[in-house]
Amino acid sequence: GGGGGAGSGQQPLKPAADSGSGAMKDGGTLVYGQTAGVSQLDPNVISSGAQTMLQTLLWNGLTKINPDDSVGPDLATSWQSTPDYLHWTFHLHPGVTYHNGRAFTATDAAQNIERVLNPTTGSQTRPRIEMINTVTATDPNTLAIDLKTPNPQLPLALVNVKMTDVADIANVSKDANGTGPYKLRAFTPDQTVDLVRNGNYFGAKPHFDEIKVVRYADSTAAETALRSGSINVLWSVAPTSAAGLAADGRKLLAATDPASAFVWELDTTSPPFNNPKARLALSYAADRVSMMQAGYAGFGVTGTSDEIVSPSNKYYNKSLPTDAYDLNKAKELFAEAGVHSGDTLTYWTTSGSYTEWTTMGEILQQSLGQIGIKLNIQANEIATWSAKTYPKGKKYPGLIAANYISLAPPLPNTYPLEWFSSSGTCECNWVPPARYDADEQTIEQQGDGPARTAAFDEMQQILHDQAPVIVIGNTSFLSVVGADVRGVWVESEGTLHLEDAGFAA
């Protein structure tokens, strides 16, 4: 179930986390639809969320994530570390071959990790494994990893280091030479990806003969296709249409503990939002309930304070106060921060895609209008939109940048909180207090225990007080799966896992 947000209370339809288990048959072609195109296939330098379902179809990591966000063995069958979490040894599955028949060895694993670590590669996984010092293939099936600083969660951090053919990485989009259960047959960038079963897969035999990934121009076209039965799975459906689509036996899937959030990013180094009061004022001006209702049709967890951890998460700091929608307070705080009636702010959002961001902006526009502040909504095409705030370090005074961020997997994985730290890459340019960075160190270097819990709580408290970003709600992508598809499950930020799926027998 989707947690205790105010919106979901009115929602009769509850998304499931998986499409159900039961006997599956071998064979058949699964057609997977989405409205975004896959533009390239490098799994370690992702270009968009539209390609993440391929991570576990074409590729394997040393470890993999389980439906309950725990870590399980993948190419590595087992691993150990020294008690100080500084030295790790991974034992690899013997006899694994790439799609092209070449044997996969520990050297390949090492090369992939090193590639991810290389800053020029631009891998999004790098910040999570930055603490790695050296990677050594001690023998073809054994990998030794030495860290600079302790990290008890290394196996989790390694999930997204996918094992590619590094020597031939230039052709990754052409032949996608991985070890995964399916291999590439054809790829037309931004249009289609055709996969076929990997007959030599080292794991359980994949069920489908073929998986076709098809890109649709718009959500209506995709929904029409789903309703007509020409696609079996539709990923990232528009929240407002989700309820209508989950009919005729089709199931709506969403993450139980959503690791993505709809946020407003602010430049915390330029006026007026360099003043925490202005940020809090904005938070009070956000009618989150209406926004989640209009924007996400109630699917998701309505934010209650400005921190990234979902209230549905086990590690959520329950002592945090709830900042309800309060325009008077907003007006007061804005005034203190020098934003007065008659002033103008800009809401920076995208056009064409993610129209729900605009919808939510229109609600903010109304609210701010009531306290005399004018909000200009400026919808931009996606690249113009991103160039304003990305990467960290850009100045954008007076701008409220709508964004949807995925920081998966959720706590206890530290990354969601680390993202805000001095070494993180939050585009809010926020400089956290020293305590925040210290807590981060504590968490990263210690296993489960009271110290870690205390650090979690304190970091959330700081986020709440300082509000470097305004969190409207936590959600994950919604997907709809045909009645006869089994074994599909959703990862915390909404990626569908199809590797073990098949048609019902």
Add this chain to the structure above:
Amino acid sequence: MTASSPPVLLEEPPALPEDSGPGLLRRYLTRPPVIAALVVIGVLVIMAVIAPWVLHSPTALDVPDRFAPPSGAHPFGTDELGRDLLSRVAYAGRLSLGIAFGATVFAMVLGTVWGMAAAARGGWVDEVLMRIAEAGMAIPIILFALVFVAAFGADLVAMTLITGFLMSFLTARIARSAVLSELKSEYVHGLTAVGVPRMRILFGEVLPNTLPSLLAQSSLNLATSVMLEATLSFVGLGVQPPAASWGTMLQNGYSHLYESIWYPLMPALVIVLAIAALNTLGSELQVVLHRSAS
């Protein structure tokens, strides 16, 4: 070489006038299709003006009542924020009609001068001007739009100008071939012989004669501009929330087709109605003007 006599759009053979002058306007305004078209436009304009007072405010939110089907309270239903579609459609007419008119006029003026310059100067000037127009047509519209946003910001004037600009390429080509075939005709020779200055020949004699083809192109442009404006809004040019145009409403409505069929249907109907009316005005004007054509 490209001299094709320009097409003159004609729905039916025109009747002969008793006389010219002010009678022309009266004759135009009394044609039944013109009256029908004027009524349609009139209703749309009146709605646009009075909607906010008589109907709901076009920006009043009512989130729980979103995607409502037509009812007494909301004759056209409501949108994704529960706003009244009738008043939004009415209100959007201001923008849509304004942009369509502005852009069409701009395209007509720019395209005519462009095409006329090419036809009148001939030779290299002609080549270069026409190749520019062709290149312009070959460059993706979206790219143009982005450049314009980057250069001039995303306001309505820029929007109108760029829409007009995009349509001026084809207009220029049409204008050129119309002017060219006029220039080849004997009466221009006659005017030259009389000693009429070149500019006067072009603007006073040739231009009015190409009016029917230009009007034809303009009525096509009107239709195009409504669609173009929606496309441009797609890349963030022009209409920004909470304002809306028919094009953006149609686009938004289309993406909520399965939530409410009325949402895309209503703006679509209004668009078709308005463009049909505007087209009628254009083609009827041609009929009236065409009476003196050979």
Add this chain to the structure above:
Amino acid sequence: MTEPLLRISELRIGVRTANAVRPLVEGVDLAIEPGQRAALVGESGSGKTLTALSVMRLNPPPTLVTGGRIELASKDIATATERDMVGLRGAEMAMIYQDPLSSLNPVRTVGHQLVEAIRAHTTIRARAAKRRAVDLLGEVGVPDPVTRIDDYPHQFSGGMRQRVMIAMAVSCSPSLLIADEPTTALDVTTQARILDLLVDLSDQRGMAVLFITHDLAIASGFCERINVMRHGKLVEHGKMGTVLAAPAHPYTRTLLDAVITLDAQPRTAAVEPSDADGPLVEARDVVRTFGRSVRAVDGVSLSIPRGGTFGLVGESGSGKSTLAGLLLGLDRPESGSVRFAGTELATLSREALRARRRHMQVVLQDPIGSLNRRKTVAQIVALPLAVHDRMSRARRRDRVAELLDLVRLPKALLGRYPRELSGGQCQRVNIARAIALKPDFLVLDEAVSAVDVVIQAQILDLLGDLQDELGLTYLFVSHDLAVVRYMAPTIAVMYRGRIVEQGDRADIFRNPAHEYTRQLIDAIPAVELDGERVRR
């Protein structure tokens, strides 16, 4: 009396306007027996063309037949089905149209169009039809028909196109041929040949002809009966000889009196042309070629004194219009020079040349095409006044009214557009425009070829008066030798781009030096009264 082939009774034709039907033809009665040749003459704009087109049921919208009957071989044209008409047109009746320049399809070969006409009413094979087409072209005097048959219309000169149309019309030996000014674009030699051909067809195959013309001389030689129209009504009809000898209607009398013949007393200028300060217009060895082979003007020299009238005659296609264009600076010669009032035209800037046009005006050969079709008569005539004299609007209006009066056009035409005018009316609008500025030099390229003789005489008088009053200089181009002789004391004969003979009119007509000139003069028709040539 035999049953007439064509009987028109009480025919009324009108034009639909916004709220009424304005009458154009108001009661025409006419009958033609099989094999008979009847002339239809009359005032320009009196409705001859419209009457003829209605017989074919081809009158252009928005004109329409509003009353009366047209019967062809007792068949009512008004009630005939479209299918009946398809059977009648071409086979039973055919027409030679007044505008030969635009009556052929520009994208089909001449041969194709001829063959189509031949095969429309016969079952003859394509190859045989083509042979027949070649024969026909030869018969109407198109040189080298075997190769020319695959040419396109634009490759033919105006006169040749007119002959193609004649061939097309007679191709199926119709019982009735309607010929609307069939020889206007032809020089007299070719004209004689065509008339002979028509006489042959008429005599041998019993083809009846309705012959519309301004030229009473031709009518009298060719037709047995005559019908005279004026103001949309048939005012007189009867046997040719009888009517010509004793016209009953005053208009017919006027018409006859106005004919200019070779015996007419030539006009003499009140003021002698003076060469004191050099000729007004002077050309020296001008050459103009088109494409690679056509030497339209091939080394022509001439000089026209101030106040003089220079006549230019010659075969169709001999380069007269081209030469006129060169003299006016509308076109540049490849070599040679043209001077106007002592100034070399080639040295003038475009603007200087344009300003000078105030003093040199022209009436172009194509009377309809040279008017802007979307301007009213008033606008057209007023334009030079506005451009060169910057006259006020009110004064312009007065002057335009005055000019229209001079060329005998009714004021009612002021608001009309060119296509609502008859051919002759257009021509007069051109003349009015050209004399509006009282230029020094006026080129008249076939300026009176489409008007009836009455108006022609009036216009020639007008031109003469203008010359006497203001000392105008004329270049007078025409295929009508009698008219040229009447107007111009000096005449040049052009043949294949060259001036083959030039001199005093009396000399040229008395002792033509060049063979071609002789042929021209011999071919000139004259009004015949019962076989006897009448010279007035």
Add this chain to the structure above:
Amino acid sequence: MVGYLLRRLGASVLMIVLVSMLIFVVLRLLPGDPTITRFGQQEGIDPRTIAAMRAQLGLNDPIIVQYWHWVTGIVVHGDLGRSYFSQFAVGTLIAQRLGPTLELSVAGLFLAVVFAVVLAVLPTILRGRWWSRLVGTYTTIGLSAPPFVFGIVFVALFSVKLGWLPDRGYVSPSADLGGNLRLLVLPAVTLGLALSAPLIRYLRASLADVETSSFVRTATGKGITRSSVVFGHVLPNGLLPALTSLGVSVGAVLGGAVVVEYVFAWPGLGSLIVDSVFKRDYAVLQSTVLLLATVFVLVNLLVDILYGVLDPRLRVSGDRR
């Protein structure tokens, strides 16, 4: 004629060079950055990574140098560049899409011409006021209704409701000709309808013009049937002026059938361009647009030459002035 062609070609080449410069510069002046989009606007992009990628792609070189690399790549090596994303050669990407684009364009244009000729000529032959009204209404609706509306209606009707045709997608004709054709039907008809509306307007206009000309009267006067008059005389002349409009359509369709391509998931050049714009994949964009501009200029050249072939008056240039 030869002089004209040379001048025309010269101007075309000049224009293509100018377009290439313009596109090249303009793309780089646009807000947005291919490196940011390449990294997916994802959490975890680091300014240093961006800088490294820019250097690697040569985006930090002076623009002249970048332009020089691009142009020499094309001219010397016939190399159009590589996608910043998939690393596919741009030539490959274009080749992937060229076949489908041509197929759809040709089919769409063919249908458009057929629709247009039939609908414009029908009222001329039948001469009925009602026919003319009917066609007028069709064009008005065709002009005012956006193409995707047709598309979605067709899909709803013929594939969802009736199940006669697949709703969208593409298979290459070499793999499955029947499947390819079945998939082609709906997009081609949609495109054909959208293109036919303006074409009909032009055509009807020029037919009406020709209809009043003297040579049509001459032809009628010969006593040939109405349809012979229309097909032998009215149409051959009336089609000529519509050719300009058709030429423009040809060019526009090659790169501009985006909407139809999108609605029917047809992998054409139009969607390649739009996707590249959104990703700021300069490498793909500049070469593809250049290619299209070239094709467009060539098509228009062809149209003008075709005029000369179809209209005998233009074969010999006999300009008076």
